[in-house]
Amino acid sequence: MLNASYRAILLASACALGAAAPDLSAKAATGALRAWNYALQTDQDGAPNRALAQIRGEGGSSLWFSCTKVSGEDEPPQVAVTATVMQKAYLGPSDHRGRSTVYWLDDRPPEVSRWVYRDRYGQLRGEGEVMGFVASLATAQTLIVELANFRLEPQSVKFSLDPDETQAVTDRFSKDCRTIATAKE
Numbered sequence: 185m186l187n188a189s190y191r192a193i194l195l196a197s198a199c200a201l202g203a204a205a206p207d208l209s210a211k212a213a214t215g216a217l218r219a220w221n222y223a224l225q226t227d228q229d230g231a232p233n234r235a236l237a238q239i240r241g242e243g244g245s246s247l248w249f250s251c252t253k254v255s256g257e258d259e260p261p262q263v264a265v266t267a268t269v270m271q272k273a274y275l276g277p278s279d280h281r282g283r284s285t286v287y288w289l290d291d292r293p294p295e296v297s298r299w300v301y302r303d304r305y306g307q308l309r310g311e312g313e314v315m316g317f318v319a320s321l322a323t324a325q326t327l328i329v330e331l332a333n334f335r336l337e338p339q340s341v342k343f344s345l346d347p348d349e350t351q352a353v354t355d356r357f358s359k360d361c362r363t364i365a366t367a368k369e
Contacts, residue, residue: 219346220353224360231367235360237353245271245341247327249318251361263365265314269329270305271341276334277302283332289324299331306331311365315358322354323347 225234237249248268255261278301285299285306297313299306306329308314321327327343 219344220349222353222356232360232364233367235357235364237357239343239345241269241271241327241341241343243272243341245269245343247329247343249314249357251357251364253364253367263311263361265309265311265361267308267314267317268305269299269307269331269341271331271339272304273333273339274304275301275306275331275339283336285329285331287327287329289320290326295320301331311361315361318354318357321345322351324350 219239221236221238223234223236224232225236227233233253235249235251238246240246246269248266248270250264250266250268252264253261254264278299280300282298282300283306284296285308286294286296288294297308297317299308301307308317324345325347327345329341329343331339331341333339
C-alpha cells in the first residue's frame with residue numbers, strides 16, 4: 185500500500201495536468217481525441233512512467249485515470265493505478281477504507297465500490313478495481329458517479345462519452361499501464 189506522500193504526489197500530478205489539459209494534443213490509435221485528454225510521460229531514459237487520461241463532465245467535474253510508477257527510498261518500484269472523480273462540492277475526508285460509492289453505466293444495474301475521499305475528489309484505488317472500472321467504461325455512452333459528502337448526502341456527477349473514443353482511450357491506457365508495470369528500473 186502506498187504511503188500518504190505518494191498519494192499526494194499522484195493527486196498533485198493529476199491536478200497539474202488538469203490545469204494544462206486544454207493544451208494537450210493527444211492522439212489515440214483511431215485518430216484525434218475530442219473529449220478525452222491523454223498524456224504519457226517518460227523518464228530520462230525514454231521509458232514510460234506515467235499515463236493520465238481525463239474527461240470533463242457536467243458542473244465542472246472531471247474523471248481521471250492514472251497509472252504511475254512510484255519509487256520509494258527503501259522500496260522497490262510500484263505501480264499506482266487510480267480512477268479519480270473531482271468536482272466542485274466539498275466531500276470531506278473518508279477513512280482509509282473509503283466510502284461506498286455508486287456508479288451507473290448507461291442502463292446497466294448500478295455498481296458499488298469503495299472510494300477514498302479527500303476534499304473535492306473521490307478515488308478508486310487498486311490495479312484490479314481500477315482496470316475493471318476502465319474496462320467496463322469502454323463501451324458506455326454515459327457514466328454517473330454518485331459521490332457522498334461528509335454528511336453522506338449524494339453528489340451526482342455525469343459524464344457523456346463517445347464509445348469509439350472511450351474504447352480507444354481505455355485500450356491505450358491499459359496498454360500503457362502494462363508497459364509501465366513491466367518496465368525495468
